[in-house]
Amino acid sequence: MKWKLYWVVVLLLPVLVLAAFMHRDSTDAEYKKAREVIILRKVSHKLLQAAGDSSSRVPEIKKISETEYLLPLETAISFHPDSLVNTINQVIQQYGLSNRYMVNVLEQPANKIVFGYAMIGSEQENIIPCLGREQPIAKYSVLIRWEPTNNSGTAFWIAGIVLAFGIGAGLYLIRARWMPKKDKGQALQEEILPGSLSIGHYQFHSEAQELHFGETILSLTGKETKLLQIFATSLNELVDRKRLQKEVWEDEGVIVGRSLDMYISKLRKKLELDPAVHLINVHGKGYKLEVRS
Numbered sequence: 001m002k003w004k005l006y007w008v009v010v011l012l013l014p015v016l017v018l019a020a021f022m023h024r025d026s027t028d029a030e031y032k033k034a035r036e037v038i039i040l041r042k043v044s045h046k047l048l049q050a051a052g053d054s055s056s057r058v059p060e061i062k063k064i065s066e067t068e069y070l071l072p073l074e075t076a077i078s079f080h081p082d083s084l085v086n087t088i089n090q091v092i093q094q095y096g097l098s099n100r101y102m103v104n105v106l107e108q109p110a111n112k113i114v115f116g117y118a119m120i121g122s123e124q125e126n127i128i129p130c131l132g133r134e135q136p137i138a139k140y141s142v143l144i145r146w147e148p149t150n151n152s153g154t155a156f157w158i159a160g161i162v163l164a165f166g167i168g169a170g171l172y173l174i175r176a177r178w179m180p181k182k183d184k185g186q187a188l189q190e191e192i193l194p195g196s197l198s199i200g201h202y203q204f205h206s207e208a209q210e211l212h213f214g215e216t217i218l219s220l221t222g223k224e225t226k227l228l229q230i231f232a233t234s235l236n237e238l239v240d241r242k243r244l245q246k247e248v249w250e251d252e253g254v255i256v257g258r259s260l261d262m263y264i265s266k267l268r269k270k271l272e273l274d275p276a277v278h279l280i281n282v283h284g285k286g287y288k289l290e291v292r293s
Helices: 002-050 081-094 152-178 184-189 222-232 241-248 259-270
Strands: 068-072 101-107 112-119 140-146 196-199 202-205 210-213 216-219 238-240 277-282 286-291
Touching: 002 068, 002 081, 002 140, 081 101, 081 112, 196 222, 202 222, 222 241, 222 259, 222 286, 238 241, 241 259, 241 286, 259 277
Parallel strands: none
Antiparallel strands: 068 140, 101 112, 101 140, 196 202, 202 210, 210 216, 238 286, 277 286
């Protein structure tokens, strides 16, 4: 049950993170737009003040699109382009709005452009024609257009990272939960060297006189190697004591005595790492190397 719950959480995490990001981004955008409207009302107020009107109503700001706002001026005024440019730019810079925008002044009701300019970011690049030409008294509207910003790239990057995390975590869980688990001994057995034999989770390398258990390497003496070679080729079978004495000691012309029991005891200790492997003494007969499943 715990694994299933963890799996559900991992799968839902990318969706939840992306949804939270999109919600926060949407909330930030709404706040930004509301703030822009308030600041643009101040622009209208300053333009009317500059024209000598300090009492007429400031009309509602009209949002034309995501980047365009129309500022209607209720009173007929005359304006000087230099003053209009400075007034709008002063308010926009004061409140930290975009320094890249375009302005068109429209004469009403014909909606005809009588003056326009572009603020591109630096004084050398700004395009401000017709300065010094005072405009006659008329009813005007001011159209301000911000330079579009592309936030989709950030959203896609975040979505991609979150999705990659979800996929990676999901694949890890699939492998950890449903793929067959391999312990160190099994992993080693997949790379069996020539001349090696498997004994449970051990790997016996007779030529190197080594017994491997995962990353643990146990060194064997010559006689331990000979004994284990006999047992490894006769797993789960009784090996007669006399056979062991003959094949390991007799050819050397050595009297065995208690030597066999001593070496068996040493081997038994080295095989204790795998609880499935048992070197059993069959009283009066010999020994058996058992590998239990």
